Amino acid sequence: MRAFSPRLATLLPALLLCGPVAAAPDPTNWTAVLDEASGQNVYWYAWAGDQRTNDYIDWVAERVEEQFDIALTHVKIGDTAEAVSRVLAEKQADNDDDGSVDLVWINGENFATMKANDLLFGPFADALPHFALTYPEQNPEVVTDFTLPTEGYESPWGRAQITFYYDSHELRGDSQEIATPPQDIHSLREWAEANPGRFTYPRIPDFTGSTFLKQALIALTDEDKALYAPVEESDFTAVTAPLWDYLDALHPHLWRSGRQFPATGPEMRSLMSDGELSLAFTFYPSVPAAAVADYELPPSTRSYVLDEGTLGNVHFVAIPYNSPHKAGAMVVADFLLSPEAQAHKQDLGVWGDRTVLDVTRLDDESRALFTLDESNPAMLPAGALQKTLPEPHPSWMTALQDAWQARYVGN
Amino acid sequence: MTAPHRLELRDICISLGSQVLLELDAEIGPGEVLTVMGPSGSGKSTLLAYLAGFLAPDFQARGQVLLDGQDISPLPAEKRGMGLLFQDPLLFPHLSVAGNLRFGLPRSVADKAQRVEGALAQIGLAGFADRDPATLSGGQKARVALMRLLLSAPCAVLLDEPFSKLDTNLRHEMRQLVFDLLREAGLPSLLVTHDREDAEDAGGRMIELNH
Amino acid sequence: MLLRLAPALIVILLVAPILAGLAMALMPAFGYLPVLGGESLSLDPWRALFAEPGIWRSTLISLASGLIATAVSLAVVFLYLAAASGKRFDRWVRRLVSPLLSIPHAAAAFGLAFLIAPSGLIARLTSPGLTGWERPPDLLIVQDPWGLSLIAGLVIKEIPFLLLMSLAALSQLDPERRVAMARSLGYRPTLAWWKVVAPSLYPLIRLPVFAVVAFASSVVDVAMILGPTLPPTLAVSILTWFSDPDLDKRFMASAGGILQLGVTATALAIWWGLERLVARLMGCWIERGGRTRGENGLRLAGKGLILLASVTAFIGIAGLTINSVAGFWRFPDALPESFTGAHWVQALPSLAGPIGSTALIALVATLLAVTLALGALENEQRTERHPSRALWLLYLPLIVPQIAFLFGLVVLVEQFGTRPTHALVIFGHLLFVLPYVFLSLSEAYRRFDPRWSRLALTLGASRNRAFWRVRLPMLLAPMLTALAVGLAVSIGQYLPTQLLGAGRITTVTTEAVSLAAGGNRRIIGVWALVQACLPLVGFIVAIGLPRLLWSNRRAMQGAP
Structure with a gap:
């Protein structure tokens, strides 16, 4: 149904009444999500001011291609606001099911803006298989974004602290x-x-x-x-x-x-x-x-x-309401939460962004992935981030x- | 090349705005050369452009150009059957000598290679087929240009001061070759020049333009 | 007849998107854009615009940098031409300048930034020996609030353009004879050139000069790299407003686009006034009849300034190269402690995609442009009409600021629900590639001796055969040059790619500019170098291929 232009779709209200043009995938049925995700092109709008981040995203693209047959494209932006403005403009132009943004790296005021304007798909985060590893009951920051509860409309990705x-x-x-x-x-x-x-x-x-x-x-x-x-x-x-x-x-x-x-x-x-x-x-x-x-x-x-x-703060990824590839976007969001992806991200040789997983509660094998190189004198002393x-x-x-x-x- | 052709210029009048540049009425039989003489600016080149089909849109022309009885003035240049020999030999610099001759041959000609070889032999340039035209002498270039014209099997020929840029000693020899070959081919020719010797060697009638 | 449609097609292709884009900028500038909830006309966008902090400063800097950059570039070019006497040094300078034309603006800007920054190459080479600096001085050089480094960056790139345009125009003027005549009257050679050649040369390159004024007053990529930041130039500000999540700012951005149009128009009007003034002053100076005074100064300036500008550009590119292979590089070391290929190895996987996109867009846009230009020129030849008066329309995309109409175009495209595709970006590039290709090709096409085609026709060849077998092969060299020019123009485009591609379609240029914010000189060095080298490939082919093909045709070696 993607071939339908938004304009044509509004001319066919009967069709719309019969059911949503592109039925949103149900995140609780993960097998169905994986099936639908396979073969999708996911456009991920992410701030691209740091080469290490970009390289990490390139690695993610390789991995999801191998594992899930998802073609992930990093759309490099200078400011997350650009992605928000794009989705907002699409909504104003009645483009409700064929948006250009599938996944966006986001938090804070941009999340607040998108949430307030009903621009987000969800709730989906709680249903992601790897989300449980963040143990949100013990770590409320992974479900709170600048004082606002995320309510499952964004999935945690990493941690930042000045x-x-x-x-x-x-x-x-x-x-x-x-x-x-x-x-x-x-x-x-x-x-x-x-x-x-x-x-x-x-x-x-x-x-x-x-x-x-x-x-x-x-x-x-x-x-x-x-x-x-x-x-x-x-x-x-x-x-x-x-x-x-x-x-x-x-x-x-x-x-x-x-x-x-x-x-x-x-x-x-x-x-x-x-x-x-x-x-x-x-x-x-x-x-x-x-x-x-x-x-x-x-x-x-x-x-x-x-x-x-x-x-x-914690930074997240979210899925716009008009993304045509929500299943693919969810699979990517879940992959980002996997111990493999989180450990690779925390590796000083890669990016060095701290994990959102609760490492203390992981099984031994996964926990071993997260051993930090404490020997590097430029590293913060343990416990400094308390x-x-x-x-x-x-x-x-x-x-x-x-x-x-x-x-x-x-x- | 054997069929005799006849070129008739009937009440030709070329003007620019309200000013009449030249008026002409003439007939050229097979193998005949009509020489049009005149100083520069007398409208010689305009006449040639008109006959060949290149008259700039600023000019107006009246009259009929009959080639073998058929009026060719409404035809485009490439369909008129009018061969043109310029002041310069104008051998295509990107083609070899043979390539230049071949360019003149009509598409329908079967054994092109043989014809080209024969033509080169006829002008004393056998073995020059693969040469870069830029390496030929002035006289050799002029002969290739002439042969290229003849190979294209025109029904009439226009000569635009073709000898003016040749060395004096070559000029007479070249004139002989050109007029002999044209006569032999039975082509009516119109020579435009300001050199009286050209006209004398051509041996045909002469019209003088003066403006 | 498709051929007959070519000129009309070109005019429509160039004019329609610009007019549509301007209309779609004009309406929201006055509050009307129903899609975004603007239902009625109002002046609110303008009020918001003029309430923006630093708006007047942005506007003034855009205006001033446009005028000053053009004046300086033009002065340097004229001074050089006046002083050039065809000696080895002058030919050498000319050879030095021409490849600069192909280097994209962004790469040249990065090179300059790396050179003049307080921790840049110049400071490193002179420290601590000459300056005593043990650490980079706290000097505001790059991105200075007065836009001086922006002007310098523009001058470096506009000199080659104006020089090339002037050289093409000079061939019609026979400057040697004019100068010889004046010298026989006792004028020293440089003064003679200024008095008898310059006044006839300027009118011939007026349109390209106008294009430079318009470009310099509205440029985006160079201003992002070298321009001031608090506030940035008007064009850069508009870009940020347009991507603000507060959609009301789009109305303001549209008003900004119209303001930019006004700024560029004002710059052109002021330039026009300056032309009059300079013409009058020159008139007095020429009439006074001075024959020797100022000769040496003018000649030295002519040789020195162009050398300074070109050498700066080249050292800048060399700086990019060093940075792209630099290990740890502490100030004030002149060279890095170690060299490493790691930055290249790291960048290689991500280079492939953008290089592919860049090449695809550039090739298709250029081939389309060359086809259209050939069609129009061939049609002109066949109908034997004089070059159409509509020719000045070719300069329209070069004179209307990109930022003023591209946003309108994007709004229009969004309304039609068209997704960003390569085709859309190619179309956007065509707007800017076509004029340059046409101008570069028409020069050679119109100079081509008409007797060659006439000869082919009288030999019985059809018009098409005459075109394919005679005109095209004989014009191969200028056609390849036009292709290379088109490729270079396309490769350097930042704003059309960024806006029409919606960030999804990335070329080496958009990547390099987006890396500017990260400030990582090593990575920027890699990308800017790739960006600078890509257009060179085109020029190498344009120069090499005819030599190879015509190695056995002496008369084809020079220009036809």
Whole structure:
């Protein structure tokens, strides 16, 4: 039925009444899903700013081709919003069953937007065979996205947490050796003043940069509670005033005096590699160690988490409501949750993104796959990620982005 | 080549806008050469373009061109049976000498290779078949061009100052060859030139244009 | 007769999508787009647009970079032509510049960025010896707020284009005789060129110059790599608004597209004014009759500037190469500590798909363009008409900013429910390939001696036989050049591929530009190098094949 254009379909309401044009597969009947998935072309819209991620997705494509006869195409996008806007535009144009997006890498405000506009297929996540390995009762973060319950409309894929990293002995012979990197937001500013031009954060609306704003806001404002409810319910100006004061004071001491910012987290990493920065942060805790293994950063690189804890979240994959290949998309989502795929993803030589599976509860054979290379000195010390700050309500992200741009763009 | 042809130009009048460029009424019998003389700008080349079928759309022409009694003026150039010999030999640079001759042969001719070989022998260039035309001397090129024209079996021939670019010592010899062959083939020919010697060697009637 | 349809087909192919695209941008710009819930006309999109932070700065930078980049490129080209005396150095420079034409804008921009960045090649080569820098200086060079690096990137790429256009036009002017005449009146050679050749040359290359103004004021890929970021140029801003999940921003993006059209039109109008001004000043200067003053300065500038621009571009490409095989590379080391093929090995599996797509799109679009252009030109020859006045329409896709009408086109395509396919992208590329192919081919076609075809006809060959057996083989070299130009244009296209392919169809160019955000110089080096090399293949074939085929035909060795 895919040959029908949406326009033709609306001309044939009788046909529509007889039954949905493309019956959505039932996730609880997994054998039927596998059957239907075989031979499908799945278009996965995923942020492509990091070569390691792209390479991992290429590996996934190979594996699902072998295992399930699914042709997976990575549609490389610079911002997840592009995929959301595409699905939304398709819905407005009455394209309800032949959308171009089958799977999307998503979380936070983009998930909130898609959910609010009924753009998602589901619930499907709970029915995925490998989902049980995440033990959601013990790990509620795999079913919560920026305070919102996922309700089975997205399937967890990986974990991110702001992690700082620096070169422990700057081999350049000057006296600005970093003995003690800043341990909280306030000392970060003092450090930046003492080491002008050696720190920065990605340009808003990049998600790593936006997360830094939220991290700073949580530390600076007294009204933490307000951040976990929709932004409309509080006085945005009052709550965020300390953040802007802080940034106004910080920016002159940043890289390029705060007149320019790197585009993304990975670009910040390149600046570290070139020696332009001395201190940086990433959303993926194992990135520094992986970059050392890749000869991108020097072996003297060390990572740490702020004393007050850092923001962390889980990232997911979701299926748009008008995807013509939902079965294939579900099989891919399930494969992403398999111990094989999760362990490969966590491998420092591959991507280094932490698993969402509850490793302690896996069988021995699977658990063995997840042994982390603790010997890499750039790796976070065990237990460092205990202090995870939960993400604020997604509406804060958008509001902060707009306010930042209004304040710092074009001056 | 044996059948005698006759070319009649009846009340030809070519004009550009309201200005009449030339008027002509003549008849050329088999093997005859009619020489049209005139300084540059007198409309000689326009006459040739008209007869060959290349008159630019800016010009208007009246009159009839009868080849063996049939009016060819409405026909496209390739169907007129009018052979044309240019100032330059214009041997196709991407084809060999044989390729150039072969290009002239009508498609229906059966034993092309043999005909080409015979033709080369006739102009004293036997064994030149595979040569690059760019390596021939001026006189050799002119002879190949002439032979190519004859092989295409035209019913009449137009000569556009074909000897003007040849060396003086070659010119007379070439004229003899051209006119002999044309006469032998029984073709009515129209020679356009500003060189009086051309006209004298041609030996036919002469019309002078002066504008 | 299919042939007779060719000119009309070309005009429709070029004009209809642009008009439709502009219409579909104009309506949402005033709030009307029922699919997205815009039912009535309003000025809201414009209010939203002008309330955007930094919008005026974006607009001004787009305008200024367009004008300055064009003025500088044109000045460098004219200075060179004036100073060139046909000596070995000048021929060598010309040979150096021509391959730059084939390098896609994005690759050249990456090369420049790697060169001039604070941790780039120049800083590394001079540090710490000359500069004393032990670590990269905290200087805002690449992506500077004034768009200077953007202008530099554009200049590097527009010089070869304008030079080639000027050289083609000069062949009609007989500059040697003009200069010789002026020299006999006592003018020094460079001054003579400026006074007797330049005023006749400029009108002949005016349309290409306009195309450069339009391109430079609305470029997307180069601006993403080298342009300012807070805010970016107008065209780049429009691109981000269009992909915002807040669909209301699409109305604003459409208004932005129309604003871009206005910016480019303003740039052209200002350029037109500058033309008048310069013409008047030149007039006074020529009338004053100075014969020697300024000669040496002009000559040195002419040789120096073009050399600087071309060498910069080449070192940039060399920088890409080094980066693509670099191991760990600490500042200020001039060379990496080690070299490794790992980046290439890693990229190889993902290169195949985009290279295949790039080649397919480029080949089909170019073959279509060459067929259409040949059809139209052959028709022109057969009907013996003068080149049609509609010719300026060929420049329409080069003068209307891509971003202004491509979005409208995408909206239109979305409404028809057409899925992104290679065919759609090829169609988009055809819009930009066709003009260049036509311009490049028409030059050779119209110069082709008409007597060759007449000769073929009087020998009894049909018109088709004359075309296939005489005109086509004799024009093989320029036709292959036109093919190579078409391939290069297609390979370099970013926006049409990105928009019409909806990200699903990736070429080396879209991949390279999307990697820019990651800032990983090694991977960017690999992709940009591949992007730079692909069009070269076309030019190598265009130069090599005729030499091979005509090795035994002396008269075919040079240009026909």
